């Protein structure tokens with residue numbers, strides 16, 4: 001199964017690591033991921049695609065953009081989610097992007113574009129992993145090097161491709177009994193973009209050129225649809241408002257959050273956004289009273305427990321975070337990120353009594369997301385504390401492999417293999433990693449020289 005993104009960590013890790021740096025960062029959040037998947041999967045199915053083969057990624061960037069890359073991946077900016085007045089608007093954009101996938105528009109582009117996409121996919125891969133590695137300095141450094149993916153040229157679709165994607169998108173909406181009105185409204189709202197200079201346009205409209213003709217053609221087809229007047233369900237509207245409150249809480253400045261969601265706003269969305277803003281500004285007491293009031297309303301909401309656990313964990317209260325993360329796992333046992341959060345809190349307490357459970361949760365999460373580098377890293381800590389050196393090295397090899405650091409993966413896999421039980425699954429997998437990451441003689445020499453230089457630099461100077 002293609003995992004949602006290759007690495008995982010709490011929502012905030014990505015944000016706290018690169019605040020307002022202008023760099024695009026992929027973020028993970030179970031609540032938003034589940035919503036996007038529920039909105040998109042029926043459209044993919046209507047397009048004859050297999051949802052489990054289509055990756056869905058959230059870009060933590062508050063401009064409007066959504067795009068697809070080769071290999072069937074959909075990327076959605078948090079800005080697109082924020083700007084959608086209705087679920088139907090967001091679904092319209094998702095249907096349009098699905099139209100680009102099913103029309104194989106990327107496959108028809110020339111070699112020049114293919115090159116740009118290959119680079120982008122690679123840097124984004126790093127970005128995903130680095131953002132979620134949660135390893136302080138190393139993650140920051142990796143992220144900085146991958147931050148430029150947003151400046152790479154996005155493919156610009158031709159007018160023919162755009163209208164084909166529009167028509168296909170409307171077809172998928174119709175097939176699922178939904179209105180295309182949202183897509184028309186989304187485009188109309190940004191119609192003025194087309195008269196703006198290229199540079200001032202939203203990235204979305206640079207790659208998906210908008211024109212009056214195009215909106216007209218969309219409008220005509222929507223009007224002919226029997227589903228034109230179908231409204232969003234209350235449930236979908238509520239999910240979108242929650243996602244918006246959470247995204248705003250994390251990505252806007254606290255001033256903006258308190259302006260949009262003042263304390264007089266006692267709605268669920270207001271309290272949700274403020275919980276995040278309070279804890280980001282270090283006002284733990286306020287954050288606690290907001291989240292506790294939310295939990296009073298919905299004691300079984302895993303995302304509220306998750307947020308409570310996260311804010312406690314990040315305030316240095318790992319022990320107190322555990323019961324909340326435990327609850328998320330009970331409420332949603334299939335969500336790997338919840339298990340990883342729980343294991344992380346358990347490990348952080350340094351209480352050996354938790355090690356077995358932490359290992360169990362990490363293993364379960366990794367069974368769903370094999371390339372989750374952060375989970376592998378946490379697992380290496382568990383093994384290390386249990387005195388299982390070879391397994392710890394093996395987990396580091398997996399982590400490095402997931403991060404695309406082949407040299408490190410090779411080195412740790414070979415070290416691990418010496419200590420692992422001959423013929424055990426880890427031993428076999430270590431051999432596999434070694435085979436895939438086998439460096440060339442030149443690469444090996446270069447690494448050895450670097451290590452030698454580092455040793456010499458760190459050695460005490462002679463008298």
Ligand SMILES: [Zn+2]
Nearest residue numbers: 157162165208
């Ligand atoms: Zn398009």
